[in-house]
Structure formats: structure tokens, C-alpha cells
Amino acid sequence: MIRQPVVAGLFYPASAVELKRQLATFVSEEDQQQAAAVVLPHAGYGYSGDVAGDVISRIRVPHQVILLGPNHHGSGKQMAVSAVDAWATPLGDVAVAAALRSHLLDEVPQLELDDSAHQQEHSLEVLLPFLQYVQSQLQVVPIAITHSSPAQLIELGAGIARAINNWNEPVLLIASSDMNHFLPAAENVRLDSLAIDAMTAFDPQRLYRIVADQQISMCGMFAVVAVMEAAKLLGAHSCELIRYSHSGEKSGDNSRVVGYAGMIMN
Numbered sequence: 549m550i551r552q553p554v555v556a557g558l559f560y561p562a563s564a565v566e567l568k569r570q571l572a573t574f575v576s577e578e579d580q581q582q583a584a585a586v587v588l589p590h591a592g593y594g595y596s597g598d599v600a601g602d603v604i605s606r607i608r609v610p611h612q613v614i615l616l617g618p619n620h621h622g623s624g625k626q627m628a629v630s631a632v633d634a635w636a637t638p639l640g641d642v643a644v645a646a647a648l649r650s651h652l653l654d655e656v657p658q659l660e661l662d663d664s665a666h667q668q669e670h671s672l673e674v675l676l677p678f679l680q681y682v683q684s685q686l687q688v689v690p691i692a693i694t695h696s697s698p699a700q701l702i703e704l705g706a707g708i709a710r711a712i713n714n715w716n717e718p719v720l721l722i723a724s725s726d727m728n729h730f731l732p733a734a735e736n737v738r739l740d741s742l743a744i745d746a747m748t749a750f751d752p753q754r755l756y757r758i759v760a761d762q763q764i765s766m767c768g769m770f771a772v773v774a775v776m777e778a779a780k781l782l783g784a785h786s787c788e789l790i791r792y793s794h795s796g797e798k799s800g801d802n803s804r805v806v807g808y809a810g811m812i813m814n
Contacts, residue, residue, distance in 0.1 A: 549632045555670045556638055559592040560677060564638045571681045574601025583607040585721035585779040587772055589808035590671040595795045596808040600678055602791045603810035609683040610718040612645050616771035617671035617724030619692040624665030627704060630690040631661040639680045645687035651715060652689060656707030665692040671724045693770045698756045701770055705777025712782060723775035725768020727807030733796045739764045740807040747811055750787045752776035779813040787813045
């Protein structure tokens, strides 16, 4: 079974030619580094594509990638792993890494196969063309997460790290998240700075506390916490902010903006 795109033509071009042309404006040849994990935004490309592109330009994307993102709709299991064979994009089908998926399910009891969580969810889909653009042999394991406690997310991160340590091929972890939503730009930036400070301090539990205490509407916070914990256990020592922006910088409307941050952990 192949999961069909749900936001092609909305968040990014439905035409392969136009999509490649747009990706070429975001992704450049830079000094690429190995990364344990990254954080990428998932808004429409006209808003957050430059942030995602700056991160992708700086890293080597291996053949296998584990993607964790929010389940905006709340359907399905709490920590849902896509059960299909591939995800379609205008650039072609992206195979799901079946052996890696089975390995993760064996190593991480919290994970469950469930496609209902992914059917209408855009947060992982919009990242696939970026990854395809730089890695022609891409295989992925998509995971959608709904509300989880800090303890559950730390346990998830530990399980993912254990699975990757026991795997015989390189794996990149990606957390998909936008930052705060729909406040005036100055307040949005202030709240985003608090969350980004916790990320650059490489403190996943502090990130959870700050987002909860300050009511920061960072939609992929659960994914970021789990990925940060996994990256730390895999030996990463830093979480670097590569680029930050917000939607008002593109639209000119600073009354209700969404923030975007791109991070690299290594």
C-alpha cells in the first residue's frame, strides 16, 4: 500500500518540475556534516522552506531516516508508526524502511503500527521532497506522536537510541515542528526564544517544562523532546540553531505569525 500525498499543491508544488525548481532555491551545496538529528519546520514552503533548506544544505542525509512529528488531528495511536510500503510525493515514491521499522517495533514497545494517524497529517509529508532532493535512495520510518508525558518521551528517545545503536547502518533522526503560533511577532519571537534556549542547552526536559509552563504552541514539541533525548544517548553533545524566522517576514503581516526554527544536533 502507498500513502498518497494530502498537501501537494497546497504546502508545496504538485508538479515535479516546479517542486524541483523551488527546492533548488532552498538547498545549496555547502560543507556537509554528519548529524545525529535535526529539527525541521513543516509549514508551506513559501513560509518555512528557507529554514528547512538551510539545515538540509548542511548535513549528509543517509539512506535511512526516522521521522517524528506531531499528530495534529489526534486520530489513531499515541505513537503511531506508518504501516504502508511507501509514501508518494510528486518526486516519486519514498520506500518505508521495512526492516528498520520492524527493528524499532521490537526495541520500542511504545510504538504501534497505525496508519490512521498519518492519513491526513502533513508534518512529515512536507519534509520528504527535501530529503528526496538530496538522497535518491531514501527510505523512511514515519512516526506521529500525540500528547505524551515527559517520562514517556524520554523512554521513547531511549528506545530509539537503543534501536539505532543496535542497527548496522547510519540513521538520521528528524523531528518535525513549527514554533509558536498566531501571536503578534514580538511576543511570538519572545516565546520562541525561550524554547530555542532550552534546545540549544540540549535539555529535553527543560524544553517540555518551558513549553508547558509558558503555553507555547510548539506543535512538534513531543517529537523534539524524544529526538533530543535519543541524540544525546547516541553521543551528540550540541544542538545548534541554524536559522530562525517567522511567517510575518514573508507575508508582511506581523499581527499573527508562526515561528520556524532549524536545528542540528551532533
